[in-house]
Amino acid sequence: MKKKKILLINCSASTYYNIINEELSQQFTEVEFHNAVSLKPFKYESFGQWLRVKANKLIGRKNFKSHYRFKYVMDSTANKSYDYIIIIRPDVLLDAQLKELKNKTKHFIAYFHDSINDIPREKDIIHFFNKVYSFEKSDVKKYNLQFLPNFIYLKEQLPSAPLSYNAFTIMSDDYRVDCLEKLGHFFKTKNINFKFLVQSDKRNTSTIIDFIKQRKSNEQVLQYTNKTHVLVDIHKYRIQNGLTFRVFESLFFEKKLITTNADIKNYDFYNPNNIIIIDPNAEINIPEDFFSTPYEKVPSEIYQKYHYTNWLKTILS
Numbered sequence: 001m002k003k004k005k006i007l008l009i010n011c012s013a014s015t016y017y018n019i020i021n022e023e024l025s026q027q028f029t030e031v032e033f034h035n036a037v038s039l040k041p042f043k044y045e046s047f048g049q050w051l052r053v054k055a056n057k058l059i060g061r062k063n064f065k066s067h068y069r070f071k072y073v074m075d076s077t078a079n080k081s082y083d084y085i086i087i088i089r090p091d092v093l094l095d096a097q098l099k100e101l102k103n104k105t106k107h108f109i110a111y112f113h114d115s116i117n118d119i120p121r122e123k124d125i126i127h128f129f130n131k132v133y134s135f136e137k138s139d140v141k142k143y144n145l146q147f148l149p150n151f152i153y154l155k156e157q158l159p160s161a162p163l164s165y166n167a168f169t170i171m172s173d174d175y176r177v178d179c180l181e182k183l184g185h186f187f188k189t190k191n192i193n194f195k196f197l198v199q200s201d202k203r204n205t206s207t208i209i210d211f212i213k214q215r216k217s218n219e220q221v222l223q224y225t226n227k228t229h230v231l232v233d234i235h236k237y238r239i240q241n242g243l244t245f246r247v248f249e250s251l252f253f254e255k256k257l258i259t260t261n262a263d264i265k266n267y268d269f270y271n272p273n274n275i276i277i278i279d280p281n282a283e284i285n286i287p288e289d290f291f292s293t294p295y296e297k298v299p300s301e302i303y304q305k306y307h308y309t310n311w312l313k314t315i316l317s
Contacts, residue, residue: 004083005030007105009073012036012089012113015218016153016245019308032082034073036092070097080104086111086315090128091121098128106130109315113150115139115240133315135242137263149267151311152248152303158226165195166291167258168224169232169246170216173200176234177209179260179280183232184208186284192291195224196232225249229291233259237280243267248306250274254295258286269298269306 006028010017013036021033074097084107090098091112102108112134116122126132126143133148134140140147167187169180180196185208187194200211225231231253233246241263250257257275264270264277273296278284304310 001029002027004028005032005081007032007034007077007080007082007085007101008088009034009086009090009101010036010088011070011092014245016150017088019153019155020312023309023312032077034070034076036070074100077101077104083107084109084316088113090125091119095125095128098125102128109133111148111315112136112139112145113242115236115242116143117239118236136240138241148311148314149243149306150245150248151308152252152306153245153308154222154249154252157253158222161227163229164227165224165229166192167194167230167232168196168228169234170197170199170221170224171234173198173203173211174236176236176260176280179237179278180232180234181206181208182280183234183258183278183284186286190286190288194232195228197224222249225253225255228255230256230258233257233261234280235259235261237261251298251303251306254297256290256295269302271296271298274298 006024008017008021008024008031010033018035021031021035024031024033070093082105085101085105086109087093087101088111090110093101108128108130110125110129110132112119112122112132114122115136116139122139123143126145132145134145135147135149137147139145171180177198180198184194184196188208196209197216198209198211199213199215201213204211231246231250233244233250235241235244237260241261243261243264247257247259247261247264249255251269258278259275260278260280262277262279264275273293276286276290278286
């Protein structure tokens with residue numbers, strides 16, 4: 001083990017970075033991990049706290065709630081220093097919090113797994129970091145960042161299960177639902193069974209989509225993934241082109257993929273026998289043999305490029 005002190009802060013609502021914490025703990029003697037996923041839903045402690053948040057919102061500090069939400073992180077890191085500090089989605093932290101953390105290390109590193117189109121504040125905090133990595137190629141070029149795609153975050157295959165669906169996806173309720181419904185209608189005309197889950201607080205009826213109120217855990221999602229033949233990836237077209245984690249789940253499980261992300265053609269694992277690209281604005285036409293022909297295994301050296309161990313190696317380089 002290397003005698004280094006690492007602080008990893010995941011400010012995103014995902015569990016994908018738990019494996020990064022595990023890998024860090026195997027490589028370094030001291031690893032401190034703070035995970036926003038494990039935080040309890042934010043509740044105001046007093047009327048005065050509520051008033052301060054609202055007052056700051058009026059003057060443009062919309063994320064001032066983070067002062068309280070991440071206060072435990074700032075308290076637990078007080079009077080400490082680190083060899084590396086890595087923050088996932090640092091835009092949710094206040095400038096003052098970022099400044100304080102920056103003073104604790106010589107290697108202050110950020111990872112953006114959203115585009116600046118989607119989260120404009122990201123461009124305003126780039127200057128705090130020694131190095132910023134992003135999965136979005138256009139942001140890398142425009143803001144002089146380091147390109148780094150998302151990664152294969154899984155380590156162990158699930159027990160084999162009979163296939164229940166020919167196609168599956170899960171996503172949040174937004175403008176992409178129109179494309180998902182169009183794909184579902186296409187599947188119905190071809191008698192292809194599918195399962196489309198959309199987490200929504202507003203809608204609850206559809207002949208194509210199962211709208212769900214409660215967010216599924218990643219473990220629950222993987223159970224569906226394990227029981228499907230083809231994964232569907234409706235990315236945030238018109239907003240970003242970085243590869244979603246659904247793409248890397250398809251690589252790990254060796255599942256075929258239907259995606260709206262045309263930029264996937266420019267990655268070395270792209271294989272038209274494994275991946276079909278659909279245009280959200282055009283008529284959908286997927287060859288029937290796409291479902292009947294076998295998945296063609298990605299060469300090991302290419303697969304390893306997108307493994308979480310290589311992602312971490314790049315971050316720390």
